[in-house]
Every structure is written in structure tokens, then in C-alpha cells.
Amino acid sequence: MSWKRLFSRSLAAAPGRLHFAAHSHHLWPDASRDGQVEAWDDAARLADHKWDRVFSEVIPEAQGHIARELGLPDPATIAFAPNTHDFLVRILSALPIARPRVLASDGEFHSFRRQALRWAESGRIDLVTVPQDRLVGEAEGGGWDLIFVSQVQFNSGQALDGLDRLAAVARPEGPWVVIDGYHGFMATPIDLAGLADRIFYLAGGYKYAMAGEGVCFLHAPPGYAPRPEVTGWYAAFDDLAARQGGVGYAPDGRRFLGSTFDPSGLYRFNAVQRMLATEGLTTADISAHCDRLKARFQAASPLSSLVSISGAEARFIALQGRDAPAIHARLTERDVVTDLRGDVLRIGFGLYQDEADVDALIAICRT
Template identity: 30%
Template sequence: MSPMTDISPYRQSPNVLASHYEDASVGLKLLLTGHVQQALPDIARDAYSEHWQYVSKYGHECFDLQFDQSLRIRDAFAHLIHSKSHQIALASSIHELFIRFLSCLDITRRRRIITTSDEHPSILRQLVALKKQGVELVVLDSQPAATVTERLADALTDDTAAVCVSTVNHVTGQRIDDLDVLIERCHQREIELFVDAYLSVNVLDFNLQDNGLKQAFVAGGGAKYCQMGDGVCFMHVPPHRNLSPTITGWYGVFDLALDSPAKEPLIYADIVASRFDGSTKDTLPHFRAEKVFEFFKNQGLNQALLQAINQHQISVLLKTFHDQDFDPDMISAFAEENNVGSFVAFRTSHSQRLQAQLRDIGVICDNRGDFIRFGPAPYLSDEQLTDAIIALKETVSMIKK
């Protein structure tokens, strides 16, 4: 292993990063919700006072300063996924970006949208709701995960407007591969592809170039592996496209001081990604994001290192699970290491009860349906991960009695 990916300081107890998360007490708790919400480093606290200074001291001029800061956030997210700053739209949630994406589709001409059964509710709930407006929604079974992209591609028809899929199954943690093949098939039929990459960005070896997704809409955000908290999400908008979202806020046109945002015909910004920016938003999350981006850079937490740490942690969780010889009638590992994305899901009909009892003894995880999910984070040591699985074994044994 090269020095760039030497993970030994992150395996030891205490983890070398733990001292940077004292407010979250990551060295004292077993926080296995890395796939939902990771702890924020202590440095993010400074963002609150800086934001207060901006909004209280500069009055209306704070907007110019905040737009400049947003540009820095665009640059940072673009760097993470190998996009370009002018192709990055920002919003407070994936849902906001998704509905603006949907509003670009010509549903009067093509009424079919294809997705899978395990998409995040931000996407799947909205698509189900659109059925009331006459959209033909095709929901393919997410299992087996190995054939998802192939089955999505086979389901394409001339009346398909879009395909919506994730890079990692948000329920089971399985990777969804071969999206480069899917985008090519979509491109041939002029079908848009929306990719939810939230569970890949800043934790797996994911970027637009290597995954062949420059011509897809690719969304992600800060609450999970970027450790920025809620309120800052992004979407890569494909280049060389003349797209005009119907759901458009006053940020969709510039210069705001010179142009009338609502005059007819509507004027859209020359930078296509800006058309998806929406409207006035709370900029505090951008202040946090800037602090955390700086923290990751100063700590040398690049994507290669973060992936090496994550995949080692996945291996520790699975190995410990198998070594503990769980009763397969009670609980089982749903996917093996070579098919796991960024977190581990265990199948059990007792998921809700197990999650609640684990929380009571200080192991914080979550559950979805018949799955209990363990998501590691780079500030956890091997000892903490092992302790979490041992606690799971004890909890399963108590329920079995």
C-alpha cells in the first residue's frame, strides 16, 4: 500500500481523526450511521459565527460575498466528481434539484419514466406522485443488483423520457455498476439519465470521467460522506445542452440587477447549470461546507484514502460478523464484500427491534424494512467496528431467547 493510502493511523484506537470531532464524541460512541449522517468536524462550528458576521455586517452587499462563496463550493464539488464549476447547480436538497430536472422533460411527448424499487424516497416518492398527472412509471425490482443496469437498458422505449437510478442501493448497500453502458443506450434514444450518487461521492472511487457519466445528470450532497450536514447539495448538468427547466427560480437568470427575471419570454442564464439553482436559500450550509472542504484538504483526506479506509472498514464489519457465527435464521449479511458499496446491510425480520435495542446501549445504526444498516466513517477505529458487531451478536441472542 502506498503512503497515499496508508490507513494504519485510521485503524488504531483512538483513531487519529477522533480528536477533530470532540463535539460529536466519536471516540466514545459507536456511530454507525455514516451512510445517513456523519459527524461534522469541530472546525465546522466556526461557520456559524462567520455566517452571522456576513448577514449582520454587510446588509444587502452580503449577497455578492455569498455568491462568491457559492462559486467556491461549486469548484470543490466539481473537483470531487471531475466535473467543471459551470456545470454544477446547487440547492438545499436532492429533491429540489430532482424536480427541476423533471421539469426539463417533455412529458407531453414522452410520458414514460423508468426507475428501480429501492431508490431514495426523495426520488421515488416524487415519481409515484407524478402518476396522478399521467406519467407512466415503470419500477423495476432492484434485485438482483448485478443486472439492474442491464434491465433498465432493456426497458427503454421511444416514449421514455428519463431513467432514474442510484450508484449504490440505498437500502442494501450494493453497488450498481455499468452505468456507462446505460448512459450510452439512453443517449442513442435521446433519453435523459438522472444518477443519484449521494452514496458514492467522497467515499468510493467515483467520478464522471471514469464512470462515463458526463452526459448524465448526477446529484450528490454534503450530509453523508462529505460531513457538511444538511442543506448543501449539487447536481452536475450535462454540457452543451440548451435546457430550460419549467420549475425555475429567480436565480435562473443573470444579471439580476439588470434583467427582469419574470419578463416574457423568460430569459435563462447563459450558464446552463445556473438555470437549476432555484431561488433564495439559506447560505449557512455553504459556510459549513467551505470549512469542511478545507479540513479534508488539510488532513490529506483525498478520495483514494477515504475509499481505502471505507473498504477496509467494510471488510472488518463483514469479517467480524462471519467470525461471530450468527444464526442465519435470525440475521444474515445480505451482500459480500465484492458487491458492497459504502455501507453494510444485514437482513433480519427483527431490524426495528434490533436497531432500538442497539441504540439503548450506544450503538447508533438504522434500519430500512428487513434490513439493519451499519455505515462506518473514517473517524472510527477497528476496535469500535468490532465492538459494534459484538454488540449486535449479544442483542440478537437476547431477542432469540
């Protein structure tokens, strides 16, 4: 079945393009434009009072969508920020330790990897990285203050095994366990109901949530990191009209909020979620559609000089080999959008593709 009608504007904007990078910059569905216009109209109509609607309606709606997707028992544990890096900085700032010991996998995304390496360079943290398949065992060995790992790794698509074991080592006094869910959220179903009281989970709308940039979120377990040192005035939003004395924090996920932000991403996110509900599309449905397209491409094996290193849960195929940069360049010349990480070519699948698109990609790869 084809769902291209939901993406008519993005597809019409570049009719000759074959976009196989849904794992990178997912094409925006038409509904996201409706959300963007709604944000503009609210700003024009309500001006200063738009924030009343953002905090009383827009944010609670977005929290509800995320809580249902992840099986979170309380939507109020969710905070929003323009990017996940903001949350990383705030989480570390809340650790009451001068030089915390941090354990991470050696395949984390740049937003963590670069910052963690710089902190290690300056002596701010003691950083240890291990392959993902060794991380859970290392975590259970003890001695850590913060453990950071991706649910699905961005470079290979390999999924984390042992999330429940990681959650079992988490304590309010440390270690804190942070799961980077950016390549897992709405790419594969996950239920955090039994783990929500022990782990942090962060992700955003740029990829599989189809909402674009500027709408990232953090689930913060109750009792963990109650007072981030890096903090913005929205973290005590309820008390703005009260007499100021000391630094107060909201008791729920809002303690991780920053300051004034662009709320349009939240409007886009909500509009896309409403679209999915109207169409009756779940993450499992979309994953099944993408898996069929992946299987069609893999069965044809049109890039035999590259070796697949992909995880089954990923919405993309990771193909490794010395020919990857040259193949990526030639695909780009043919207006086929993929992406390249060193010697790994990544080909991603999304709801806006159908079998004809895959067949066209196969034909181009064979040339």
C-alpha cells in the first residue's frame, strides 16, 4: 500500500528525487505544515498569551502522545528542549560529583560523543567507552555515576540488548542510566512502563516522528536529578508570579526545562500524531511497511561489493566497504539521497516510499 498522499508537498517539491534517508532527515508530511501554520496563527492571534495555550494545551497534548507511545505511566515526567544536547548538559550538571565516572558505548551519536570527549579532555568527567555488546556487563560491575547508551545505534542500527538489566542498576544517588532513543523512538515499538521509574529516555521529532527539528524530549524518572545546575526560568514556571527567594524547581519533568523557545515543533509534532491516529497508523504498522521495502531491496542485492552490518530493528540498511564513498557520490549525482558515515553507506526507508521507489533504486544501483 502507498502512503505517498500524506507527503504530497514534500514529494512534489523535488519530483525527480529518490529520498532514501528517512533515518536522517525524514520527509515532512503535509500535516506538519498544518501544525506550523497553527503555531503562526496562534502567535498572531494571542501574541504574549500564546504561552498560556502552549503550556496548558500544546505541551500536554505532546506529552500525552509520547507517553502513550512509550508506555509511560505519567506524561508529566516529560520535558521539551530544542535538541538533546541541552538535556545532556543539564543531566550532567545535576550530578553532585566533581568528576563523575561515565560509561558509554563506543558508537554513540555526535551530540554525546563530541561533548563527552571534550569533558574528558578537560577533566570534567572520567569517560570509559566499550562496545555496545559489553556495556551492560560493565554497568553491572559497578563504580559508575552515569551510564549513557543508545537504544538503537545511529551508525549500524544495532539494538541494545539488556535494557531491563541496565535499569536494575540505576539508583537516585547514582548511577543514572540515560537511554538515547533517537533511532528507536517511533522506529520500533518499545514499552517503558516497567522501567520508567529508573531510567532517563531522550529522543526527538527530527527522524521517525516526522515532525522536524526543535522538538526533543526527555523522560526524567521521579526522584532522579531534582536540581540541575544548568537551568532556565521555565524550570520553575509555576512560580514566576510568586515572590522569588532561592532557586526553586518544578517537581516533575519541567525541572529540566530551559528558557524561551520556538514552540512550532510541538505544533508540528501534534499535527503529525493526529494524522497518524486518523489514518490508524501505529509504529508497528509503519515498521512493517518499511521492513517490506527493506526486504525487497536486500533480496535484489544490488550493491554486492558492500557488506551489511545492519541491526534488524533499524529502519535503514548499513552497508560497509571501501566502495561506499564512491557509491554514495554516484547515487547523489543521480538525485538519490542516502548518507555516508566513513565507509558505511546508509539507505533508509520510510512511509513515503513504495515498491516502485525501491525498484527504481535497485535499477540505479545496478548501473
